[in-house]
Amino acid sequence: MGGWAIAVHGGAGVDPNLPPQRQDEAKQLLTRCLNLGISALRSSLPAIDVVELVVRALESDPLFNSGRGSALTENGTVEMEASIMDGPKRRCGAVSGVTTVKNPISLARLVMDKSPHSYLAFSGAEEFAKQQGVEMVDNEYFITEDNVGMLKLAKEANSILYDYRIPIVGLESCGAAAESPILMNGLPISVYAPETVGCVVVDGQGRCAAATSTGGLMNKMTGRIGDSPLIGAGTYACDLCGVSCTGEGEAIIRGTLARDVAALMEYKELSLQEAVDYVINKRLDEGKAGLIAVSKTGEVACGFNTNGMFRGCATEDGFTKVGIW
Amino acid sequence: MGWAIALHGGAGDIPKDLPPERRKPREATLRRCLEIGVAALKAHKSALDVVELVVRELENCPHFNAGRGSVLTTDGTVEMEASIMDGKTKNCGAVSGLTTVVNAISLARLVMEKTPHIYLAFDGAEAFAREQGVETVDSSHFITPENIERLKQAREANRVQIDYTQPIKKAPKIAPVPEGDQIGTVGCVAIDTQGNLATATSTGGLVNKMVGRIGDTPIIGTGTYANHLCAVSATGKGESIIRATVGRDVAALMEYKGLSLEDAAAYVVEEGAPKGTVGLVAVSATGEVTMPYNTTGMFRACATEAGHTELGIWSSESNE
Numbered sequence: 001m002g003g004w005a006i007a008v009h010g011g012a013g014v015d016p017n018l019p020p021q022r023q024d025e026a027k028q029l030l031t032r033c034l035n036l037g038i039s040a041l042r043s044s045l046p047a048i049d050v051v052e053l054v055v056r057a058l059e060s061d062p063l064f065n066s067g068r069g070s071a072l073t074e075n076g077t078v079e080m081e082a083s084i085m086d087g088p089k090r091r092c093g094a095v096s097g098v099t100t101v102k103n104p105i106s107l108a109r110l111v112m113d114k115s116p117h118s119y120l121a122f123s124g125a126e127e128f129a130k131q132q133g134v135e136m137v138d139n140e141y142f143i144t145e146d147n148v149g150m151l152k153l154a155k156e157a158n159s160i161l162y163d164y165r166i167p168i169v170g171l172e173s174c175g176a177a178a179e180s181p182i183l184m185n186g187l188p189i190s191v192y193a194p195e196t197v198g199c200v201v202v203d204g205q206g207r208c209a210a211a212t213s214t215g216g217l218m219n220k221m222t223g224r225i226g227d228s229p230l231i232g233a234g235t236y237a238c239d240l241c242g243v244s245c246t247g248e249g250e251a252i253i254r255g256t257l258a259r260d261v262a263a264l265m266e267y268k269e270l271s272l273q274e275a276v277d278y279v280i281n282k283r284l285d286e287g288k289a290g291l292i293a294v295s296k297t298g299e300v301a302c303g304f305n306t307n308g309m310f311r312g313c314a315t316e317d318g319f320t321k322v323g324i325w
Numbered sequence: 326m327g328w329a330i331a332l333h334g335g336a337g338d339i340p341k342d343l344p345p346e347r348r349k350p351r352e353a354t355l356r357r358c359l360e361i362g363v364a365a366l367k368a369h370k371s372a373l374d375v376v377e378l379v380v381r382e383l384e385n386c387p388h389f390n391a392g393r394g395s396v397l398t399t400d401g402t403v404e405m406e407a408s409i410m411d412g413k414t415k416n417c418g419a420v421s422g423l424t425t426v427v428n429a430i431s432l433a434r435l436v437m438e439k440t441p442h443i444y445l446a447f448d449g450a451e452a453f454a455r456e457q458g459v460e461t462v463d464s465s466h467f468i469t470p471e472n473i474e475r476l477k478q479a480r481e482a483n484r485v486q487i488d489y490t491q492p493i494k495k496a497p498k499i500a501p502v503p504e505g506d507q508i509g510t511v512g513c514v515a516i517d518t519q520g521n522l523a524t525a526t527s528t529g530g531l532v533n534k535m536v537g538r539i540g541d542t543p544i545i546g547t548g549t550y551a552n553h554l555c556a557v558s559a560t561g562k563g564e565s566i567i568r569a570t571v572g573r574d575v576a577a578l579m580e581y582k583g584l585s586l587e588d589a590a591a592y593v594v595e596e597g598a599p600k601g602t603v604g605l606v607a608v609s610a611t612g613e614v615t616m617p618y619n620t621t622g623m624f625r626a627c628a629t630e631a632g633h634t635e636l637g638i639w640s641s642e643s644n645e
Contacts, residue, residue, distance in 0.1 A: 090568040096539075097447060117531075117538045118564045122422060122447040124537010223449015224442045225421075232546040232570040250443050254415040256546035256573045263574065267581035285415075 003298040003316030004041040004204050008033050008054055010064040011195030012247040012290030014308030014324055023324055025063060030312040030322045033057045037201065038314055047201040047209035047242070048086045048109075055082070055105040055211045058197035062144050064310070065195035067103060070142050070215020072151045073222045078142040080104045080215050081229040083119075084112060087208035087237035087296075094229040097122035102135040105213045108229070110134065119229065142215070154219040195310070196228055198235070198244030202294040204316075208242035210235045210258070217249065227252035232259035240265045241272060243293040247306060251287020255279070261293055271295075276303040326520075327630030328366040329612045332358055332379055332513040334389040334624030336560045336604025339638055341621070347388075348638070351624055354386045355636055359626040362515065366630075372515040372523035372556070373411050373434075380407070380430040380525040383511035389624070390509035392428060393467050395529020397476040398536050403467045405429045405529055406543040408444075409437060412522030412551035419543035422447035425461040426454045430527045433543075435459065444543060472532070479533035510542055512558030514551070514608045522610060524549050524556040524572075531563065541566035546573035554579050554610055555586055561603035561620060569597040575607055590615045 008030055037054045045053075059067025070078045082104040083094035093112025096119075098104045110132050111120050120128050129136060196214035203209075212235045214228040226249030227234035234245045236258030243258040252258075260283055264275035272295040279291070280303035290304025292311060300313045312322040334351060362379045370378075384392025395403040407429035408419035418437025421444070423429050435457050436445050445453050454461055512526035526549045528542045540563025541548035548559045550572025557572040571593055578589035586609035594603055594617040604618025606625060614627045616635070626636040 092568060094539075115535065116564075117535060117540075118567050119539040119544075120535060120537045121539055122537050124535055127536065221440065221442060221445060221449055221453065223445045223447055223452070225419075225444040225446055226442075230444075230544050230546075231567050232544070232573055236570075250441070253443050253545050254417060256550070256570070259546060259570045259573050260577065263577040263581060267577055 002206070004202060005294045005298045005300040005313070005315040006034065006037045006041060006050065006199065006201045007292035007294060007300050007302060007311065007313035008037065008058070008197070008199045009244065009246055009290065009292045009302070010058065010197050010310030012304045012306040012309040013288060014306065014310065016307055026310050026324065027322050029058070029061055029063050030310060034312040034314055034320070034322065037199065041201070041203060044204060046205070047203040047207045048084070050201045050203065051199045051209045051211035052084060052105055052109050054199040055197060055213050056103045058199070059103050059105060059213055064197045065215045066197045066213040068142050069144050069147065071218040071220070072143065072147050074219050075222055076148070076151060077139055077222070078215055079222065080142070080213070081225060082108045082211070082213035083229045083231060083235040084108045084211040085209065085231060085235050085237040085242070086112070087239055087242055090238050092118050092231045094119040094231065095121065095125045096225050096229045097223070098125055098129070099139050100126060100136045101129045102137050102141070105211050107134055118231070147218070150218055196234070196246040198246060198292065200242035200244050200292050200294045202242065202296055202298060206296040208237045208240070208294060208296055210237040210242035210244045212244045232256050234258060236262055238262050239296060241293055241295045243291055245289055245291040246309070247289025247304070248287045251284050252289050255283035255285070255287065257283060257289065257291060261291070265295070272299045273301045276301045279303070280305050326612045328516055328518050329608045329614050329627070329629040330359070330362045330366060330375065330513065330515040331606035331608055331614045331616055331625065331627035332362065332383070332511070333558065333560055333604065333606045333616070334383060334511050335509050336618040336620040336623035337509070338601065338620060339622035339624070341639060343638070351388045352636065354383070354388060355624060355626040358382045359628055359636065362513065363628050366515065366517055369518050371519070372517040372521045373409070375515045375517065376513040376523045376525035377409060377430055377434055379513040380511060380527050381428045383513070384428050384430060384527050387469050389511045390529045391511040391527040394469050394472065395467050396509060396532040397468065397472050399533050400536055401473070401476060402536070403464060403529055404536070405467070405527070406539060407433045407525070407527035408543045408545060408549040409433045409525040410523065410545060410549055410551040410556070412524070412553055412556050415552055417443055417545045419444040419545060420446065420450045421539050421543045422537070423450055423454070424464045425451060427460040427462055427466070430525050432457070432459055443545070467529070475532045510548070510560040512549070512560060512606060514556040514558050514606050516556070516608045516610065516612060520610065522551045522553070522556040522608065524551040524558045526558045541571070546570050548572060550576055552576050555607055557605055557607040559603060559605040560623065561598070565598045565602040569593065569603070571597065571603060571605060575605070586613045587615045590617050594619050
């Protein structure tokens with residue numbers, strides 16, 4: 001085995017009635033980002049650089065829930081978070097509560113590379129961004145019409161919604177599309193983290209890396225932090241593998257999903273796919289989530305217990321796949 | 326079997342010549358908190374209630390780096406964070422960036438019990454605190470002269486410190502602060518008479534930290550973790566604890582590799598993180614307790630129903 005491998009995702013938990021045109025758009029975006037990563041790998045860019053550049057591309061596109069196109073807080077604003085981890089020395093960086101930084105994943109990388117800390121949030125993260133001279137924009141830049149509509153519906157239904165990218169025609173169709181609320185923490189709220197994005201890579205030198213970025217839950221309380229910036233939950237990378245998760249943030253945190261894939265490989269000597277399957281089947285309880293993972297020997301794997309997960313993967317020997325279901 | 330409890334007031338390069346006036350109040354608080362915890366366990370309070378109440382006491386004590394007595398950010402302010410986890414259900418709650426909430430751990434518990442979320446931070450957390458009517462005070466309440474001095478020293482040395490270096494009045498001849506000169510954080514783990522496990526951790530973070538810096542304490546799986554096998558609360562250098570996913574790793578070693586609590590915790594502390602960066606307290610479902618650290622010392626105390634009690638700072642028999 002060996003060789004590079006890459007996987008990308010655009011979220012777990014997909015509307016079964018997602019219109020074909022939307023499905024195509026999603027697949028095209030995943031393909032484009034996958035190809036960006038593949039070119040970079042062929043140019044021998046290290047894994048950590050590849051995951052960052054792929055996630056930047058996903059953030060910049062309004063289709064999924066990260067960067068531009070992020071879900072909105074209860075106040076109608078965007079608060080983004082992201083994390084990145086470099087397998088070889090398990091260095092990591094994370095940000096939360098980012099409101100004006102165009103590419104949160106790059107800010108997370110700067111936290112890792114240029115600050116004495118691992119995680120910066122809210123005004124401290126913004127201040128650091130200014131000092132670092134990263135590209136900053138108004139919060140409005142991230143807000144799309146689609147999401148403004150979704151927020152309105154979520155408030156009317158008084159719940160946290162699936163972030164289906166369906167055109168809004170009225171309450172009826174939304175009511176039909178949104179499944180009945182799933183209980184979480186005993187409260188009637190459906191908490192699929194809509195369309196978080198992520199990328200995992202193992203490069204030609206066997207180095208793994210992982211990156212995850214999101215706007216979080218539609219209609220979330222301001223200040224709410226999910227799994228995406230939490231090392232061990234939404235993101236993890238070590239010598240053996242790189243993992244990025246998506247789905248119900250709370251379930252991913254409780255299940256320490258990303259770390260567990262690696263721990264199963266390390267402590268129970270499971271293979272990558274076995275570890276991924278174990279985690280999805282046994283570590284989620286009632287929760288719904290998905291993840292992508294790569295191993296240092298060039299394998300790629302994904303798993304999800306939702307009805308779908310936007311994903312794409314490729315390996316050096318020519319295997320490529322982009323899918324939703 | 327039976328109940329067991331362990332608590333800590335931080336691991337770090339605690340100098341062995343710590344003056345009595347700095348050592349005794351801390352020992353007294355550890356003793357008092359242990360007694361409070363033991364009494365609650367004997368009264369059949371749940372592990373979750375016990376860890377919260379013990380950590381509240383530690384937060385209220387100005388000698389530890391949590392609540393009152395929290396170390397200061399580079400701006401001279403406090404930003405407190407905490408998390409709590411119930412081993413039985415794996416429900417958890419966490420908060421960061423608090424500036425006026427008297428007991429961060431209690432707010433973390435409310436996040437767990439009263440919101441659909443796990444983690445709230447900064448303005449959002451403060452707003453939630455007000456909605457919930459928890460006790461809030463002016464931020465100056467948390468700031469102690471010692472910590473102002475520590476910040477000053479850290480600025481002079483232009484580094485980020487973790488607590489316990491002595492604030493000295495004269496120009497300090499500071500030995501280069503080793504990568505691991507650190508402590509801070511308080512925590513408590515317990516197993517109750519029903520066999521349920523819980524953990525709670527609270528901190529002011531790192532001296533001279535950047536505003537907005539979050540450490541391991543509120544990150545479930547790193548500074549805090551509990552499931553049906555064990556409950557863990559870690560302390561030391563946040564950045565190292567995060568990378569080593571300390572809390573989860575102790576439990577994972579037990580679950581996936583069949584190690585005992587003691588062996589799992591020792592492994593994580595000795596192999597998982599660089600020397601001088603981490604300590605932890607942990608209890609298992611079978612009532613065992615362990616308190617390993619790879620720093621010079623760790624303020625700690627524990628007690629079990631079987632009668633074992635310990636309170637200390639450094640290693641008593643230097644078989645470290």
